[in-house]
Amino acid sequence: MIxxxxxxxxxxxxxxxxxxxxxxxxKPGVCSYISKTLPGLLRGMPxxxxxxxxxxxxHLHMLITIPPKYSVSSVMGRLKSQLASKMRKFFPWLxxxxxxxxxxxxxxxxxxxxxxxxxxxxxxxxxQGQQDEGQVRHTL
Numbered sequence: 001m002i003x004x005x006x007x008x009x010x011x012x013x014x015x016x017x018x019x020x021x022x023x024x025x026x027k028p029g030v031c032s033y034i035s036k037t038l039p040g041l042l043r044g045m046p047x048x049x050x051x052x053x054x055x056x057x058x059h060l061h062m063l064i065t066i067p068p069k070y071s072v073s074s075v076m077g078r079l080k081s082q083l084a085s086k087m088r089k090f091f092p093w094l095x096x097x098x099x100x101x102x103x104x105x106x107x108x109x110x111x112x113x114x115x116x117x118x119x120x121x122x123x124x125x126x127x128q129g130q131q132d133e134g135q136v137r138h139t140l
Contacts, residue, residue, distance in 0.1 A: 013065075013113055042079075049065045
């Protein structure tokens with residue numbers, strides 16, 4: 001749980017980005033560069049943190065925390081475009097892979113929320129307001 005002056009939240013997302021045309025460009029050196037570069041891109045978005053990141057040859061997975069003041073789509077758009085720009089400057093060979101397109105990632109992404117399981121939340125909601133001195137306290 002993250003506490004701010006006016007809210008508490010636990011908003012984690014599983015995100016998948018796919019390389020344009022499913023090109024297998026995510027070699028160890030590229031993955032290392034991405035892992036080192038992404039945290040710097042988050043400086044302009046306080047509270048957004050990458051918990052972990054994993055790579056396959058043509059896509060990456062992230063577990064990312066995004067505060068409620070940001071939309072998932074705005075964070076994804078900003079990170080994908082800034083990272084692609086930096087990658088194309090750092091790895092000139094990407095110009096040959098993607099011809100004259102100024103692109104690295106497919107336009108979309110996959111996102112799913114990560115959090116408490118449905119049964120825990122349902123039990124918590126159904127038992128709100130009940131006062132029984134011997135009752136076990138329910139916490140999220």
